[in-house]
Amino acid sequence: EVQLVESGGGLVQPGGSLRLSCAASGFTFSDYAMSWVRQAPGKGLEWVSSSSGSGGSTYYADSVKGRFTISRDSSKNTLYLQMNSLRVEDTAVYYCAKQESVYARFDGFDIWGQGTMVTVSS
Amino acid sequence: QSVVTQPPSASGTPGQRVTISCSGSSSNIGTNYVYWYQQLPGTAPKLLIYRNNQRPAGVPDRFSGSKSGTSASLAIRGLRSEDETDYYCAAWDDSLSVWVFGGGTKLTVL
Numbered sequence: 001e002v003q004l005v006e007s008g009g010g011l012v013q014p015g016g017s018l019r020l021s022c023a024a025s026g027f028t029f030s031d032y033a034m035s036w037v038r039q040a041p042g043k044g045l046e047w048v049s050s051s052s053g054s055g056g057s058t059y060y061a062d063s064v065k066g067r068f069t070i071s072r073d074s075s076k077n078t079l080y081l082q083m084n085s086l087r088v089e090d091t092a093v094y095y096c097a098k099q100e101s102v103y104a105r106f107d108g109f110d111i112w113g114q115g116t117m118v119t120v121s122s
Numbered sequence: 123q124s125v126v127t128q129p130p131s132a133s134g135t136p137g138q139r140v141t142i143s144c145s146g147s148s149s150n151i152g153t154n155y156v157y158w159y160q161q162l163p164g165t166a167p168k169l170l171i172y173r174n175n176q177r178p179a180g181v182p183d184r185f186s187g188s189k190s191g192t193s194a195s196l197a198i199r200g201l202r203s204e205d206e207t208d209y210y211c212a213a214w215d216d217s218l219s220v221w222v223f224g225g226g227t228k229l230t231v232l
Contacts, residue, residue: 035221037167044124045159045167045210047221061220095166105214108157108221110178112166 002026002111004096009116016086016120022079022096022113029077030054033099035109036070036081038092038118048094049081053102064090086120093117126150128211128224135232139199142227144211146192150222154214156194158187161208161226170209171196198229206231 008020022034035050049070050059058070069082079096094116097109126146134140144156158171169178171187174194186197194213198205211224 037221037223044208044226045161045212045223047212047223050221059219059221100172105219106154108155108169108172108212108214109159109167110169110172112168114166 002098004098004111004113006094006096006113006116009094009118011119011121012086013122014086014088014120017082017084018086018118020081020083020094020096020116020118022081024077024079024096024098027098029072030074031102033102033104033107034072034079035097035099035104036079037095037097037109037112038090039095039115040089040092043092046092050099050104051079052104057104059104083118086118088120091118091120124225125215125218125222126211126213126224128209128227130225131228131230133230133232134198134201136201136203138201139197140201140229141198142196142209142211142229144194144196144224146194146213146222148192149217150192150213150215151189151194152192153216156187156189157212158185158194158196159210159212161210163207167210201231203231205229 036048096113098111100107159167174189175187
């Protein structure tokens with residue numbers, strides 16, 4: 001069974017840092033692109049970042065570019081999101097999502113994790 | 123406002139057919155696949171339609187997707203009370219090099 005389990009969320013002060021993890025199982029991790037999508041309380045879905053299967057191609061939303069870094073470790077079947085210089089507006093549930101193919105572009109998200117909550121507040 | 127536009131709400135009565143639209147541009151919907159997601163309250167989104175009109179295993183054939191030009195639609199026939207929830211469309215945007223989601227449509231079953 002394909003499964004994604006996020007962890008690492010929590011409460012952090014503005015300007016702080018947090019690293020999210022997404023443990024993947026049930027599929028060959030390096031064969032698929034992976035992404036992070038977030039949802040602020042009461043709001044819609046917002047794409048954050050994507051990584052190709054190899055990790056060689058990465059993409060970011062303008063709202064997080066320069067502050068967030070996506071990475072992956074195929075030896076651990078784990079996707080990461082390093083979040084620096086956090087802002088109040090980064091408060092959201094962060095979902096990890098598997099994509100349909102090795103390419104981060106074009107082929108969408110077919111499996112989603114349960115999400116992890118990040119709250120940025122003083 | 124979203125690059126891809128959905129109506130914020132839609133409604134129908136049980137048994138009825140309803141459609142939810144998703145309007146974009148030549149750089150996203152006009153060129154790339156459209157995906158539809160269903161999100162029940164307090165849960166993660168679930169893939170409903172992929173590559174414009176394909177249904178994953180387990181999704182009832184009451185749900186269907188279509189695309190024409192720079193717009194796409196999700197149709198639900200034989201509306202049921204459990205269909206009352208939020209729906210999102212998504213596509214890759216070639217010009218911006220980002221994934222774009224519609225703002226979401228809240229479907230109410232009257």
